Amino acid sequence: MTSTTTSPAVTTGTGRSATAVDTLRFATAGSVDDGKSTLVGRLLHDSKSVLADQLEAVERASASRGQDTPDLALLTDGLRAEREQGITIDVAYRYFATPRRRFILADTPGHVQYTRNMVTGASTAELTVILVDARNGVVEQTRRHAAIAALLRVPHVVLAVNKMDLVDYAEPVFTEVAAEFVQYATELGVPEITAIPISALAGDNVVEPSANMDWYGGPTVLEHLETVPVGDDAAEAPPRFPVQYVIRHDGVRHYAGQLVSGTLRVGDEVTVLPSGRTSTITAIDVLGRKETAACAPQSLTLCLADEIDIARGDLIVPTAAAPLTTQDVEADVCHLADRPLRNGDRVLLRHTTRTVRAIVKDLHGADELTANDLGRVTLRTAEPLALDPYSEVRRTGSFLLIDPADGATLTAGMAR
Template identity: 75%
Template sequence: MLRFATAGSVDDGKSTLVGRLLHDSKSVLTDQLEAVTHASRDRGQDTPDLALLTDGLRAEREQGITIDVAYRYFATPRRRFILADTPGHVQYTRNMVTGASTADLAIVLVDARHGVVEQTLRHAAVAALLRVPHVVLAVNKMDLVGYGQREFDRIVADFAERAGGPRPPRFTPVPVSALLGDNVVERSAHMDWYRGPTLLDLLETVPVGAGAADAPVRFPVQYVIRHGDSRYYAGQLASGTLRVGDRVTVHPSGTTSEITAIDALGTPVAAAHAPQSVSVRLADQRDVARGDMLTSGVDVPALTQEVRGAVCHLTDRPLRVGDRVLVRHTTRTVKGIVQDLGGAAELTANDLGRIALRTSRPLALDAYAVSRCTGAFLLIDPADGATLTAGMVDL
């Protein structure tokens, strides 16, 4: 399974690219294509507007822009995909953060006529902030610049220079025409100077989830299951490998025990690997509850009430120093107070910034650079449960 997100400035052709990818990979049902064809004719177009395959909201179709994150599931003989088509407008940066937060790859689109613009750099910065492992720079609308290699090379060099920052992105550039299908699924007959893979070739072959099972063990407890006199602790293994007989530490209490049984889908197994969902039984009757975390080995998380990190504010309600919030980390939710916003008076919707929090109880934290699961947190409004802010831990 590959999870990937698209991003780009307004009218760079993201939705058309996604529609072309779905259409040419034979992932569009006949009735869907007929509906798009009919809607396109109503708008005076002779050919199907493939962007309509992802712009599903009425407001999007009427305005001709992407507003919400559109998720699509499709598969080829080589791999399954979850695709998040995210908006290009700066006021929807929070939507891109949502779509890219779990992505293994981000496709950043650039219009070949306009080159790298401010929003291109913003999307590259968000991808870097979220530690998306792979970035593809798709230089779109190559047909409108005569399929010229010089224009493509200029944009690639410009992106490499200007999108540097503290963590220069490693990216793979691909020249495409989403409208005509060049280098999306099929190789272009108009750009024989390009020897690299098509976009689909990249998506089908990029490595996914490398090293998750070899990382330090992190098992956030989601449910406590009582079965007779025994207790099983259920959840998703965020990273590492758990085996029967392993010694584990329970955080935040610091107590230790031994794993005596592991069940996966009701079947006893000798070992579990991330990201499996399993239940485990311990040798001792320990006080373990939802929100606790089991770890194994000497590489343990930082147990702290001081949380610092980068954030993206997601709601129209401003976040200010002194605000009392709920902090959700993995399966644990605790009270917290905002102590600092990196010198800013407040954060408003779509702002990227820094934060310092103090929580009422300790959290078992990893740096986001180490783990995108145990290094992430959310701030929630205690009054109505609304999600306020998404954060990435610095240690």
């Protein structure tokens, strides 16, 4: 097999030049015992991202268990309780770098009851690595992980077919697993899938090419992570500026916040939502410097030509590209809390910097949603919201449902 990217949109370039050091946010997912912790540990170890004292601690812990070689999975299982139980139960963020790129890795657990943790970890990811055991192939949890990647609109998915050493590095095994996953994920709408045969334990095709799979001509996992295009989706999306603070200085009102998508320029005609009032940008300040333009994800303050009643939670957008406001919200959701979500529940909906009261009108065929459930809901809000479709702008198309009694997060939502 010489080509590993199998999807409607095949990546043919490497994105930015090799001299540009940018950042890739990616998440890992896999069923229990598929070797995810070992893969992450191998990435960190073979890319020289492990400190000497960390490696020594792993070697000591491995020796105490009677293991002849270091158990690289211990590099990622940071909590002693997790190590003692032999499980990973939380999302952990790892930071490492190579000369070509910096990485922020969300390492999520594989247990079915922690599906919500993958939603948390993958919500800001540009790429997700989904592991499968070559002996077991695509299982129910693999399909669930693919569904979450599709739901969250993760642009790139890597299928890492692990433990190839346990199936004698057989190409037909890899081909069969990859074909089944690609068909399923493509039907869900995953835009790009790259399948890579690996042995995380032995190091095959993780950082270094495998001498045991000369039939494979694609990239290693690290090579793909280093060269996959890091998109400027946020910068290219319609401009959206949620107001966080209103600052009055020298008699002038300044609106502070983070530009979550697009580009704003001095002179742009803008609309303030939900009021619908319009004005023109007269000044943009970024880190204390006057600028003629700003692009996502910069934090900034801006001034408008007109005195408008603007408060935290309002959204400033270009008049020509303003989203519609609505009080009826239909969304795909993942329920995060142990407390179920039911029809008729009164909740708070937090969208960017705005929080409004809402009621659950319809769970679309479900009596209730419990922890880790994926579903679809219709909500009615007490005030209009300027929601984008999540497929177009992730930041302004997402929201959280909050328990009004204690402020606990209940549900993560993606507007349809």
